[in-house]
Amino acid sequence: MPDQIPVTVLTGYLGAGKTTLLNRILTENHGKKFAVVINEFGELGVDNDLVVDADEEVFEMNNGCICCTVRGDLIRILSNLMKRREKFDGIIVETTGLADPAPVAQTFFVDEDVKRATKLDAIVTVVDAKHLLARLNDTKEAEEQIAFADLILLNKMDLVSEAEAVEVERRIRAINPMVELIRSTKSDAPIDSVIGRDAFNLERILVREPDFLSGEDHHEHDSDVNSVSFEVSRPIDPEKFNTWMTDLLAAKGQDLLRTKGILAYPDEDRRFAFQAVHMIADGDYIGPWKEGDPRKSKIVFIGRDLNRPQLRRGFESCQVAG
Template sequence: MIPTTILTGFLGAGKTTLLNRLLKEPHGHRIAVIENEFGAENIDNEILVQDSNEQIVEMNNGCICCTVRGDLIGALSTLAIRRNAGELQFDHVVIETTGLANPGPVAQTFFMDEEVSLHYMLDAVITIVDAKHGMQQLDDREEAQRQVGFADRILLSKTDLCSPEEVAQLTARLKRINPRAPITSNSLDGLPISGLLDLRGFNLNDKLDIDPDFLAEAEHVHDEHCGHDHGHGHDHEHGEHCNHHDHHNHTDDIAAFVFRSQRPFDTARLDNFLGGLIQVFGPRMLRYKGILYMQGADRKVVFQGVHQTMGSDIGAPWLDDEERGSKMVFIGVNLPQDVFLQGLEQCLV
């Protein structure tokens, strides 16, 4: 299985800068970069021979650049065939989406297409955000919000053009949209390439990365403003939902919320409810992931999904001294949080 990274970010964020580094620097990794030549930013002009008819060009540093003239599935299949035949050597793939792209369909390719899922494993979605223009782009363009919502890791570029206060304000907003993606604000020129590979951000595993500050903030806001009865042995983390005083002056269509409970789920009820959610709200559900405590199970159940594609797996055993409970995060477009949270509560034993 070839680990694959999806690189996304709005127009001008710095994807080309990072791709040029991948294809030029002697970093010691053998990476195949799949670049969409119909994008507004092309690396062809700077790197590839203009009159070359080759779809795949090998670089001096051992990397490969593949310009997608057809569909992505065809490009991935061609690379896999040539790698298996010994014609090409690479051990990681980076796919650049165009600046206006929704990364969702690209991510779904790795689960929906049998040929692709046979050879490739989606490692992570990395989103570059232009610190100077990020606030405005998030205000104006839903694509920018989607790119943040899908991210397993967020890279801030052009922070040298901003004040520390501006960077802090943008960082706080990004965390509200996506609390599970670590944010790095190093210069793209100085960022180690190895730090972008093998992040395992998309793998099903027991670690559910949610920013602890987000949870603390959500809990604080929840306690102050929501007035719900917490006497049932479980609690909801509503995030922005309960924040009636909007001191940020930014209302994002895409936001995250978290459900937590110490009571176990009834398996049949949860399956039915999640199936219904995906049918009704699937296109608006960008990313969702959770560690589930199921009735009668001595192991954790790990689940995650993209839009209508959901998968689950058996996780590690519950330890004797470990507090059992479920934690689920949902990131989506104008999702009715009360429907999700109250519905999940109804699935508890």
């Protein structure tokens, strides 16, 4: 849908450099205008005062810890923005540093008007390279922000050695093996590497990185959040898959942070892309299978307490009879 407004969700733990990045986006000479939504924790917001005095429209949502409140407020703000669609090229949502970005991401699944008018471009997580390892040891939010990310800005590189940076990247990969990483100092990544990436689009990801949904099992034990992925050769029965996924998300949705899959349905020349954020799921056909490519179905789960054998058996059981 060419008239959809791209939305970038900007997240990251307290002090990682989100507001610095946001200010750079708003002040650099890129010729685009953005509406900005700031989701703060607490009754009195200060982030709004830290954002540079730009021409952009800045909206503030407080008490951002409550999922339903966030979604309701965001839907209301987005609906109002749609009435002034011609005034900006994109929307940036900055979450509170204490936030699980899921409620914001889910907004683009659950509300039909929002789905029609906007497109989730990417979840960008800014990470403090100096302090991330400590944050991963003492808070679950830092892990969740990494798990949800389509793109990670590994910030404050001037404060760490190469060996420390490599270890931080290893820990990030243990949580989210397929995320794109960009190193930065003072959030100085090129703006076009952050904005307009279409990174939440599985089709675009697969064009750039065909092995994105690799058939290998990823399972690390040094983190509370892990990733497992599976591949099957026979076509997937849509009814079996929908029943299995509905039951799985109902039972384990709180632990399943992100689910992504490319499915081959019987007698169908198009690939089906499936995505879920916690218990909110969505899917659509994204284009034809390439001639000569094996029509294998792949799925990846990122979350907590993942039962690899059980998930593998469940996915395999969705295949049509051999």
